[in-house]
Amino acid sequence: MSLSFDSFTLAASTADLEAEPAARADADCVEFRMDLADAPLGALASYDGDLPILATNRAAWEGGEASEVNRLGALEAALECDAVAAIDIELAALESGGPGDADRAEALLAAARAVGVPVVVSTHDFEGTPPEPELADRLRRAGERGDVGKIAVTARDVGDALSVLSVTHEVTRAGVDVATMAMGAAGSHTRAVAPVYGSKIGYAPIDPEKATAPGQYGLETLRGLVDRLME
Numbered sequence: 001m002s003l004s005f006d007s008f009t010l011a012a013s014t015a016d017l018e019a020e021p022a023a024r025a026d027a028d029c030v031e032f033r034m035d036l037a038d039a040p041l042g043a044l045a046s047y048d049g050d051l052p053i054l055a056t057n058r059a060a061w062e063g064g065e066a067s068e069v070n071r072l073g074a075l076e077a078a079l080e081c082d083a084v085a086a087i088d089i090e091l092a093a094l095e096s097g098g099p100g101d102a103d104r105a106e107a108l109l110a111a112a113r114a115v116g117v118p119v120v121v122s123t124h125d126f127e128g129t130p131p132e133p134e135l136a137d138r139l140r141r142a143g144e145r146g147d148v149g150k151i152a153v154t155a156r157d158v159g160d161a162l163s164v165l166s167v168t169h170e171v172t173r174a175g176v177d178v179a180t181m182a183m184g185a186a187g188s189h190t191r192a193v194a195p196v197y198g199s200k201i202g203y204a205p206i207d208p209e210k211a212t213a214p215g216q217y218g219l220e221t222l223r224g225l226v227d228r229l230m231e
């Protein structure tokens with residue numbers, strides 16, 4: 001299975017791969033949140049779903065639940081599963097002086113490249129939205145390292161949401177593949193609108209009770225909104 005992110009791709013987020021059939025009607029892939037799953041590598045080994053998988057093992061220092069122990073090793077092991085068609089690596093993990101082992105993260109990036117699996121390099125802010133120049137700089141840096149650079153920040157008001165849309169437009173026009181969204185209630189609409197400005201990935205939970213970020217729409221809702229806006 002493969003993913004190219006050439007056009008908008010809707011990822012159905014879940015910690016339970018057995019829920020994948022419920023996502024088939026609306027999603028283009030499953031984002032498997034390995035950090036939230038009980039036995040993620042076992043679940044990958046027995047996966048027989050239709051949708052390709054974007055594997056994420058989100059670090060605790062980036063809003064997830066994975067400890068650093070074998071976090072990147074588990075992602076590398078996930079590359080052995082044919083259905084894993086993309087992986088997510090945090091920008092901070094790749095930066096020397098960052099919270100993780102940058103050499104190990106570089107090795108994972110190289111391992112993904114070696115097997116032709118695209119990498120989403122991501123960065124998050126769960127407190128707020130940085131000023132636009134910083135937002136654009138982080139997104140560009142993420143895009144330089146990954147096939148897609150992703151930023152998810154927290155909008156405290158619609159002005160923050162507008163910054164995310166503006167930077168999405170600016171960095172996309174500069175030729176970088178990006179995925180952008182503003183978390184929180186004030187940012188929800190960016191999940192539908194950012195794809196119009198170039199955002200290549202949207203995320204929505206398979207189980208609406210188990211959102212993987214604040215302000216996410218349900219899967220069917222996001223699919224419907226994006227499809228209408230992109231017509």
Ligand SMILES: O=C1C[C@@](O)(C(=O)O)C[C@@H](O)[C@@H]1O
Nearest residue numbers: 013056152181183203212213
């Ligand atoms: O990084 C992202 C984006 C996200 O945080 C969101 O805001 O939809 C949801 C996460 O599951 C995913 O890994």
